[in-house]
Amino acid sequence: MNTSWSLQKKKALITGGTKGIGLAMVEEFVHLGAEVMLVARNAKSVSDTVQLLTQRGFNISGVEGDVSDGAFRKRLVKDVEQKWGKLDVLVNNVGTNIRKNL
Numbered sequence: 230m231n232t233s234w235s236l237q238k239k240k241a242l243i244t245g246g247t248k249g250i251g252l253a254m255v256e257e258f259v260h261l262g263a264e265v266m267l268v269a270r271n272a273k274s275v276s277d278t279v280q281l282l283t284q285r286g287f288n289i290s291g292v293e294g295d296v297s298d299g300a301f302r303k304r305l306v307k308d309v310e311q312k313w314g315k316l317d318v319l320v321n322n323v324g325t326n327i328r329k330n331l
Contacts, residue, residue: 236263240313242305243267244296245323247274254320259287263318267291268305296323 241258245251246267258265259282267289269275275291282289292308294301309316 234261236261236318239263239317240309240315241265241318241320242309242316243320243322245269246291246320247271247278251320251322252278254322255282255289258318258320259289264288264313265290266309266312268294268296268323270295296321297325 236258239262241263243251243255243258243265244267246255246265247269251267251269255265255267255278265288267275267278268291269278270293272293275293279289279291290312292305294305296302296305
């Protein structure tokens with residue numbers, strides 16, 4: 230890779246990381262050398278994304294959960310602490326789109 234940017238040895242947590250902008254960020258971070266933990270609500274999407282990027286040789290893990298749930302957030306913080314001890318980068322990309330009639 231020929232770039233002036235490097236995230237070697239950095240630990241990144243990216244929410245909403247299985248599609249759209251979140252997936253693009255996950256892919257960019259791993260290409261720049263970061264170890265990434267992605268979070269999304271759909272377990273199959275998490276598994277599929279982690280499997281695909283692991284097969285490409287990237288250091289990635291995934292967690293299924295809803296960050297709007299306080300208990301899940303507490304568990305996620307503990308998971309990060311156990312896995313890495315610290316977090317270098319947080320990308321809070323998760324969002325929602327609630328459609329209602331005007």
